[in-house]
Amino acid sequence: MIASCEDLARQAVARAASVRDRFDVPMTAAVNVVDLCIEHYKPKIVVRFQDISMEGVYLREPRPEIWLGLRPLVRRIYNVAHELGHHEFGHGSTFDELQTDDEDEAPRAFNPNEYLANTFAAYLLMPRVAVAHAFTVRKWRAETATPIQCFTVACSLGVGYETLAKHLAYGLRLPPERVWRTLVDAKLPAIRKELLGVQAKPRLTVIDDHYTLKMVDTEVGAVLLMPPGTVMEHGSVATVEEAPRGPLFHIRKPGMVRASSKNGQWAVTVRAMADKYVGLAWCRHLEREEGADE
Numbered sequence: 316m317i318a319s320c321e322d323l324a325r326q327a328v329a330r331a332a333s334v335r336d337r338f339d340v341p342m343t344a345a346v347n348v349v350d351l352c353i354e355h356y357k358p359k360i361v362v363r364f365q366d367i368s369m370e371g372v373y374l375r376e377p378r379p380e381i382w383l384g385l386r387p388l389v390r391r392i393y394n395v396a397h398e399l400g401h402h403e404f405g406h407g408s409t410f411d412e413l414q415t416d417d418e419d420e421a422p423r424a425f426n427p428n429e430y431l432a433n434t435f436a437a438y439l440l441m442p443r444v445a446v447a448h449a450f451t452v453r454k455w456r457a458e459t460a461t462p463i464q465c466f467t468v469a470c471s472l473g474v475g476y477e478t479l480a481k482h483l484a485y486g487l488r489l490p491p492e493r494v495w496r497t498l499v500d501a502k503l504p505a506i507r508k509e510l511l512g513v514q515a516k517p518r519l520t521v522i523d524d525h526y527t528l529k530m531v532d533t534e535v536g537a538v539l540l541m542p543p544g545t546v547m548e549h550g551s552v553a554t555v556e557e558a559p560r561g562p563l564f565h566i567r568k569p570g571m572v573r574a575s576s577k578n579g580q581w582a583v584t585v586r587a588m589a590d591k592y593v594g595l596a597w598c599r600h601l602e603r604e605e606g607a608d609e
Contacts, residue, residue: 323427329436330403334439343448344527345472346439348396349596352381362395363598364588370411373398379425384413385591388518388534389475396439399468400432434486439480446489457489461503461511470521471530476503510540514558515567520572524581531574531583535590539564542575542581548573550603553586569600 318326324598335508338355340346361380361491364437371394381398383391386533391444394411401409404429449468450457460483461466462476469479477499484495507515518537533539543561552572553564564574566587575582590597 324434327431328438330437331435342444364592366593370394371398373401373409375408396436397432400435433477462506465498466506467521531585537566544577
């Protein structure tokens, strides 16, 4: 008997919650799913950034592997969670083809395993409690969210703006239709321009003092908008440009650097990898040869 979508969704949501519980990830916090795979699973799940025309690959082996195609960084993060879903549900090796935004593309046949993995990924990265908390701690409400607020929360959860907007609308069903339609229809260039005006740049991430992860993963060519008064330990990884909403840090080279408030009450570690990095995830912020840990 084939399970219904409702039954599959319940399984996926429950498994996502159990993974957070298993690895002591609070339901109110964001989760770094790449680090989860390579640091906490036994045996560890090897994560590789690969130059392949795929969203991702899960290899069910004695030493499991996840391969990620060269997609935008937030998409790759979601794809790790998706492939982890295949691992959690005991699926065989899986090759996920590139997805497009072409509305004319023929719909794909329903695949229960893919539905499970997708729903697992959404609720591992964006459970209802974490999403609601991310808005509440900033004194916002998901039910009345603006595109800028949604973008800020998406950055704090490590997911793409469109991913969170659609999850709010169709998964969590928190905002009323007039609000979620505004969120889903909003375009990133317009959001970035509203945030920064003429200083708006592609590949922008907003990091505020409610960010719940200790690490900020980024890449060369990206820009981080940090809270006013944020300083970095040294200028080799990033250069700074002042903006009305806070300093803009332009990532110039791979590496790790600490960013903190001047009073020391807030800090994160910025971990930058090369643009279009290919190699093992654990050393993505280092200049290393592929296979250096094998």
